[in-house]
Amino acid sequence: MNNTNIPLYQFLYEEIKTEILNNEYKKGSKLESVRSLAKKRLISTTTVEKAYNQLLIEGYIKSVPRSGYFVLDVITPDISSFNNLVEPLVYKTYINNKLTTDLFDIKSYKRIVNKVINYDYEKLYTECDPRGELELREEIRKFIFEERNVKCDVNQIVIGTGIQNLLNILLDFTNKSSVTYLSPEFKKAMSVFRTFNYLLLPKNDIEEITNTKTDFLYISPSNTYPLGDIIKVKDRNDLIKWARSNNTYIIEDDYNFFIRYNSYTIPSIHSYDNGENVIYMGSFAKMLIPSIRISFMVLPISLYNIYKDTYRKNSQGVSKLDQLSLALFMKEGLFKRHTKKLYAQYKEKNEAIKKFLLKYSSNDLFTIQGSDSNLHLVLDFKTLKSLNQFTRNCENLSFEYQKIENKRSLIFPYSGIEINDIQEVIKRLLHEV
C-alpha cells in the first residue's frame, strides 16, 4: 500500500480504525452520523459511507437500522514486533551435478517457446488438463514406443512434475498398502510410500521379491540404483509371472535408460507383458535441462479404469508453456538431436573420468563400479582413511557425493564437470588420498 492514489475514504477508515484499536471510543458508543461527519470534514457523504462500510465489513462497528453505527468490542491480542532474524539457508548448487552449459541448444528452445507463445497462446488461457496436455502425451507415446517398445494408448499416459508427484497421484487413487523393492532404496520415491503409511518390504534379490506378497514392486530393471545393474531376462520373466499370479503391480522407474556406455539400451520390462501388470515411469530430468521438470507414467488399463473417474481431483503441476514447448521440441526432431549430442558428451566424460581416476591413483585405493551407465560412478574404497580424505577433498571443491550406508563406498556424480577440467579435478580429488 503506497500512499499515492489511496482513496480518501481509506484514510478516513484507517483513522477511525486506529482510534477504535487505541480505545478512544467506549465500547458501544455511537459514531458521528454520516451527514454530520461529512459536513465537518468538508468531504462527500459517499466518502464517509464507504469508510463506515469498510469498518462494518471487517467488524469494527455494527449498524443499527434507523439509529446509526456503533463501536464494537475489539481487543486485539498483543503482537510481537516482527523479528526477521531468520537463520538464512543457502541452497548450494553443486558444480558436478549440473548440466554443462555448452550442451543444451538454448537458442532452438527459445525459438520453440516463442512459437508456442505466438501461435498457441490461446491454449495458455485455459486450465491444464489434470493428466497433462494431449500434445505432449502424444509425443511421449511415440517416444517410448520407439525407444522402449512401450505400447500404450495416449489416454494411459499421465504427466507430472517428477516421480514423487506421480507416485502421489498413483498411491492416492489406488488405495493400496505395501511395497517391496531392492535395497538400497531410492530415497525420494520411498519417502512418498512412507507418507502414505505403506508397509515397506526391502529385499536383497529377485528370489526374495518373488516370495513376497505385496501390492507394488518398485524397481528399475534396466538400471538398478546405484550400480546400474541389469535385471536379467530370466528374473524379469519370473517377476512378470509372480506379478500376474499375485495381482501385484510392478512400478518400472526407467530413469536414465538411454545412458549405457558399453552396450545397447536394455529393453523395458513393460515390453515383456505389454504393461498389464507394469506401471511405466520415465523422466526428462536428465534428458533436457534440470530446471524443466517433466515426468510421466503409463497406467495399465486396469488402473486407468479407476483413474479416469478420479483424475480431476489432482491439479496438473507442470506449466502448460513447458508442456507445449517440449511437445513441439520433440515433434520438430530437436529433442532427438539433443539427446544424441548429450549421450555423446556423457560418454566422453565417462571415459575421461575413468581414465584419470586410474592414472592418478594407485591400484589398491578403490575399485570403480557402476560405470557402464548413469552420470555417476561408485567408488569402493579399500580403507576408511582414503574414503575420508576423498570426501574432504570433495567438500573443499564444493562437489556433491553420497555415501552408501554400511559400506566404504560413495556415489560421485560427474555430469557437470567440463570435459577440459576433468584431469585437473581428478588430480585434486585424489590429493593425499
Add this chain to the structure above:
Amino acid sequence: MNNTNIPLYQFLYEEIKTEILNNEYKKGSKLESVRSLAKKRLISTTTVEKAYNQLLIEGYIKSVPRSGYFVLDVITPDISSFNNLVEPLVYKTYINNKLTTDLFDIKSYKRIVNKVINYDYEKLYTECDPRGELELREEIRKFIFEERNVKCDVNQIVIGTGIQNLLNILLDFTNKSSVTYLSPEFKKAMSVFRTFNYLLLPKNDIEEITNTKTDFLYISPSNTYPLGDIIKVKDRNDLIKWARSNNTYIIEDDYNFFIRYNSYTIPSIHSYDNGENVIYMGSFAKMLIPSIRISFMVLPISLYNIYKDTYRKNSQGVSKLDQLSLALFMKEGLFKRHTKKLYAQYKEKNEAIKKFLLKYSSNDLFTIQGSDSNLHLVLDFKTLKSLNQFTRNCENLSFEYQKIENKRSLIFPYSGIEINDIQEVIKRLLHEV
C-alpha cells in the same frame, strides 16, 4: 528404433535373441565361437563380440571362461497382443471458467521469457532450489508485504505448484494429525489431509472452532468458501488467542484476496500476529494465466526451523523458467499493471452478470449470493424445478457449475464469458427456468 543407422551388431543380436526365444537352441547348448561366426558371416570379430556381449548383459546367454558362450533357459511368459481399445477420456475446458484472451499481455510476457532465456540461461542449467528460486521468493515477499501486510523473511517462503503441493510439503514435515475447518470444505485441500490420514473436524462457526483441540485450522478469513464471507475482527482475535494457547497453526488460504467489488481488500489474518501461529498461503492462479501454476506459503519461524532440516527431501515442481519469468514480470512492474487491468475487467463482468440476472428473471426465482468477491456467484433457487432447468441449460451451453450439498444452490463461475456475450448468455441460461 528405426532401421537406418542401426549398427550391424544389433541385427545379429536381434537375430540370435529371436532364435533363443523361439527355442531354436537347446537349453545349455554352446553358441558358435566368435571367430568362427565372424568368418562365416564375413563380419568383424568385434561385431560378434558386441552382439554376444549384449545377449550376456541381458541374460540370454552365459559366458564360461576358456570354454565359450552357452544358451540360458529363458521361457518368456505369454504376452497378450496390445489392445489399444482404451475408453478415451476427453478433458473438457469450460468456457465460463477460463480467462478471456484479451486480458493477459502475452507480448510483454513473451519479452520477459526471452529476457530470461537470453540473459539468465545459465540458471536454467542447474536444479531448482527445492524451496523455489530466490528471485521469485524475494518478489513475493515484497508483494505480500505491500498488499497484505504479511511480514516475513525471504527464507520463510516456500514455492509450490498449487495449494495441494504446498499442503503435501507442510503435512510431510510437520507430522501432525488433525485439522478443523468451516464446512463446506474446500475439496482439493481436504483431499490432501485425507491422504495423510488426518482427523477432519468440520465446524459451522468460529465459536465451535475455538472449542476444538486440533493441530491445524484451514481457513480463508478474508474470503470464506464459497460465499466470500469475511471473518470479523472479533472472531479473528479469538482465533489468534485460541491458536496461541492451543499450539494450533492457522493455515490462511488467502485466495482471490484482491477481488472485492464493494469494499477495500480485507487484511490478512497473518498480519494480526505477524505470523507466529499463521501459515500464509497464496496463489497466482487467478492473477496470471491458469496455465502457469505457482503458489507459495509463508512458514512461521517455529515451523521454518523444522523445515530447514528436511527441505531437500522434496523436489521443486515449478519450472524454473516460469519462476524466473514471473520474478522479472513482477520486478518490472508488469504484474501490478496486469492485476489492475484484470480487476477492472472482473468488476465490469460482475456488474453485468448481476444486472442481466435481475433483468431476465422474475423476483422469486433465486437470490444472488457471494457476489461481492471472487469470480463466481452463488445462486440460491426457490424451487428444485428452476434449479434443474438452470443446470440443464448450463450443460447445453457447456458451462461449468457446482451444486452445493443439501441446498438448492449452485456456484456459477463467470470469468471466461466475454463481456459482450454476457447478456445473451444469461438470457439462454434463464430460458424456461
